[in-house]
Amino acid sequence: MSGENTDRTPVANADVCVVGAGPAGALVADRLAGDHEVVVLDAGPRFDPADRLDRQERAIRPSYDRPDVWDVGGERDAHSNAGEWFYPLNHARVKGIGGSTLHWQGMVMRLHEDDFASGTERGVGPDWPIDYADLRPYYAAAERELGVAGASDNPYAPPREEPHPMPAFEPSYSDSLFAEACEELEIDMHSVPNARNSETYDGRSACAGYGTCQPVCPAGAKYDATVHVDRAEETGATVIDRAPVQRLDHDADRVTAAVYATPDGEEHRQEADAFVVACGGVETPRLLLLSDSEEYPDGLANSSGAVGRFFMDHLFAGVGGTLDEPTRQNHVGFYTSACDQFYDEADEEIAPFKLEFLNYAGPSPVEEALTGDDWGDTLLARLRDGYGTHVAMGGLVEQLPQSDSYVGLDPDRTDDHGNPVPEIHWSVGDRALRTIERANEIQRSILEELGAEIEWVAGPDATGPAYHHMGTTRMSADPDAGVVDADCRTHDLDNCWIASSSVFPTSGAMNPTLTIAALALRVADDVERRL
């Protein structure tokens, strides 16, 4: 169901309409499809798995930009930037069946207990209306669904009730170099959970070592949401691709239909008893804003005024350099060791942050080979000179929600269907910038202990987003302070849920997808209860 002649007409008597076929929408659909009539609408196409090697070639060849790999861009994905900081939105998302898990790195940590109570424990930001204990069983379920390779060697991780579904990936050779330096500095290293198969899991192969995890895994060993879309369809769900939802029709208390466009130029109305909006941290608030009405003049479900507000991402902090010995980088595209030791030292002044020991520092020889004006022996000499001794550390830093960081609608620009495009106003506060400096300080000390010659620092002036869109339909028990309640159901509309990182009141510093998945499973349970 992906071509021009595909039947994209609405499903009669649908119980649940899910908007968005990324991980949140896919998990909700999969959970509910067995007992209910479920339809999933997605703005993007159904990608052919047979094309993945071609997409990998795009990732390697320098003549393609990152959005080209998954056909992002053009009028469909038009957007504007009007904030203090530039946000490269089309590098940060994929539209289509599977959503941004098609290009994600695949790191899946649980948030820490204090992340759910930032206001109480750290003195800044709102508390979540749920705590770690509420989400804990859903985290375990999400780890089973996605397939997570991990170990219980991290003394700083929140409590867990069972081992990870798969054993962790073994540490890398360069991890062993870092380990000596960290031991000297009394800094703890531990494994890191990957949504990537360390062994055959759920019918998918173990990691084949292509080394291009981000932006494409040709082996299918890295989890992506097509896994659950496929399963939902097998169970009976209907998935309609290339069907961008234009607006949500509604009355005062309920969403009545998702109005979507199809490639033939037609518009359709998908009615359902329940609606789950799962379009990510940018398109979710945009859809609500586009669905304004007399009842909701500032945007659907926006009585609080919080729709689009408090846009957050994680900030990258990193340091890299070279040693005078081989470091064996770029064999795989994921990292195998991390450090959460400093995470829970967070307070009003310093945000939580995590540290990563990278396995892909320095240039990838094959990518380097395709650039430059040399070839033959000269090229080989350049490649040998450029490869082999790099080391690098990365890290993610929490950004606090702030009112001047938000997603709105651009009044002057429309997309391919005539709808105002998202306008990103991204700004970052001093606490995050201070924390980047703190992370750099530790990273630099480790590299110096290693004896590295430091060549670059991604500090406050050179940081960038981790492509985790959060906060724009925040969760709150108070209808005046948030868009959704503790069950991720909108305060304004009885039959509308949001499954997305857009509901995060604060972001923590852990990659968000496992929390997205856990919340999605929890949403599915709540929808089930209320149907």
Added chain:
Amino acid sequence: MQLTRRDATAALAAVGATGGVALAARREGDRSEDEGTLDEESVRASMVAVATVVYPSAVDGVETFVNRFLDGRLTGSTHADGLRTAVGELDDAARSWYGAPIPDLSESDRDRLLREIGADIAEADRDGTLAERVRYYVVNELLLALYASPTGGELVGLENPQGHPGGTESYQRGP
């Protein structure tokens, strides 16, 4: 270092058979049907001849490697069409400027031809100028095949180069 058919097969496993452009139709009307057309054998011979220039002198077995790689690339895809056309136009230039087809030129003349075309400084672009297309379909095609293969990676010190599904053992091993 000996390149093998297995290396070529590995390189194909890394990049597939359709060259990334099966996903998007080439711009219409960019070249005439018969301009720069070469028969299959000549395309292969020309690619092997260029490979001996752009590959380091340390590798042997170039002809077998390139031919095996092209077995998987010269299919009915738009990429194959673009490759044939670019090689054909490069061959036209060879005949016009040097009076002989690419395989008959000396290695130094082949090197000079590529540089005179501008393939050394051009940005690779499948829809671009002749220089940009030669960079994309000829020079980078051959370099991608080599350096995404295990033997090509080993030349640099990386036995599991990006694009090659070399498993999850080598990243754990020391030098």
